[in-house]
Amino acid sequence: MNDAEPYDYVIVGAGSAGCALAARLSEDPDVRVCLVEAGPVDTNENVHVPLGAGKLFRTRLDWDYDTHDEPFCDGRRIYLPRGRVLGGTSSMNGMVYMRGNPVDYDDWDQPGWTFADLLPYFLRSEDNERGPSRYHGSGGPLAVSEGRSGNPMTTAFVAAAVQAGYLANDDFNGAEQDGFGRYQLTQRDGQRCSSATAFLHPALDRPNLTVETNVQVHRVLFDGGRAGGIAGARLDDEIVLRAEREVILSAGAYNSPQLLMLSGIGPADDLAALGIPVLLDQPMVGMNLQDHPAVNLVFTHSQPISLLVAGEPEYVRQYTEERRGPLTSNVPEAGGFIRTTPGLAAPDLQFHASPLMLVGAGLEAPTEHAISFGPCVLAARSRGSVSLASADPTAKPRIRHNYYAEEDDLRSMVAGLRIGLDIGRQAALAPYTESLYLPPDSESDADLRAYARRNTQTLFHPAGTCAMGSVLDAELRVRGVEGLRVVDASVMPTLVRGNTNAPIIAIAERAADLLKR
Structure with a gap:
C-alpha cells in the first residue's frame, strides 16, 4: 500500500461528514478518493437496529472518551461516546434530524455560511417522507422519517x-x-440511516473510491508547507497514503484537532513540551470546544x-x-x-x-x-479544550468541556x-x-x-475546535499551510441550537462543492 498510486483526496474519518464528502467527490470518475476509517465496517446488527445503539457504548466501535475532571461538575469525569466505525457517530446517535436555528449560521459571520447559503445543501441531502416543500427536500440520500x-x-x-x-x-x-x-428521524423503513448507509454504501462500487477501514491515522505528512498525505497504522503495519490535491480531516471535534497537533500544527509551547516538531504555531487548535x-x-x-x-x-x-x-x-x-x-x-x-x-x-x-x-x-457560553496528553498518536486526547x-x-x-x-x-x-x-x-x-x-452529561454535540475565522478560513482551509482542510463539527465557530448530524452533513455537502470548484 505504501507504493500505491497517490489519490487526489485522502479523507480522514468516515463519520457524518467524511462519508458524505467521499460520496460527493467520487461522483466525478476522474477524481481518485480514499476514505480512511479507524474502525471496522458497519456490519454490527446494533448499528442498524435503532434501539441497539446503547449496546455499542464502550465497545470496539466506540472511541470511548471521557472528559478530564470537570471543575464545575463536582470534579466528575463525563463519558463521551463517539462512533469508531463506518458512519462514525451517525452509526450510534439518537437519529434526530435537526438543522438548528437560522440565526446560528448567520451569527457565524463567515461568507458563504449563512442559513440561506446552507438551506439548499440541507434540501439536497434530504429524502423526507413528508415530501418536498419550502423547508424540505425529497430524493436525496439521507432518509428523514416519522418515528x-x-x-x-x-x-x-x-x-x-x-x-x-x-x-x-x-x-x-x-x-x-x-x-x-x-422528532423526525434519520431512519428508512424503521432502520437507522447513518451517513454510511445514506451516502457511502451506494458509492462503494465506484472504481475511483477506496475505503480503508481499521486504519488509525497518526499524522498528516507535509512536503514543506503543503500536506501530501497521511501516515497511520493497521494493527502493527505502517500505512502511508499520498494525496496529490488535498488531505481533508473529517475526524470530529476531538480527533481533528488532535491530528493537527500530532502533525505539528497547534500551540507551539505545548507541542514542543511533548517533543513534537512545530510546523505552525496555531494556539487556537483544540480551543473553543463547545457542547450542549x-x-x-x-x-x-x-x-x-x-x-x-x-x-x-x-x-x-x-x-x-x-x-x-x-x-x-x-x-x-x-x-x-x-x-x-x-x-x-x-x-x-x-x-x-x-x-x-x-x-x-x-x-x-x-x-x-x-x-x-x-x-x-443551547448556545452555551462555556468553552473547553482538546489537548494532547502524549505524543503517542494512540493515546487518547485530553478533553475538558468546562461545563x-x-x-x-x-x-x-x-x-x-x-x-x-x-x-x-x-x-x-x-x-x-x-x-x-x-x-x-x-x-x-x-x-x-x-x-x-x-x-450533567453530554448531549454528544462537541464542536468548534478548528473553527472558521481562527484555525480555518471560510473555505475550510487550514490557515498557514496548503493542501489541508477540515470538514466536520469542529469548523463551527459557535455550536448550532439543536442536534448536529444534519448540520455536519450540510457542511460536508458545501465543502464538496468548494473542492469541486
Missing part, C-alpha cells in the same frame, strides 16, 4: 408540555423552531410500556415483520425548544424525552419502567429543570410520573444547581 415506536409516553410528554403552556410544533425544521413535538450540557429527570412508574419491553417476543416479531415498535425507537423520541427570557433571538433550551429509564450516562441498565426527559443548554464555567449556562439549566418539573406535574403525564428517581433535595436554586452539577 415508528408508537410509545404512548411520547404522546403524553408533548401533551403535557402543551398543558404547561408551550406551543405544539410538528416541524422543528419548518417556519419556527419553538414549541414541542415528536444535558440533565435528565427520571420518573419511574408501574405501567409496563417503556422500552424495557423491546426484547419481548411480540415486539421482536413486530420489528422483524413490520419494522415498527419499540426496537425502532431512537430513544429521544420527542422534545421541544423554549426561550426562558423575553427578547432572546432564538431558543436557549432544548428538551429531549425518552420512554426509558436513562441513568449513568446510558451505561447503567434500566431497572424500572420510566420516562426520562430534561433540558440541554458551567460561565454562570449564565448554569442559570439556564436551573430554569430548564424547573420547566421540566412543571411539565412532569401536568395531567397528561400523571400515569407515568409516579416517582422521581433520585430527585433534587428541593426546588431551591442551590439544590437545583447541585443537582445539575452531579447529573
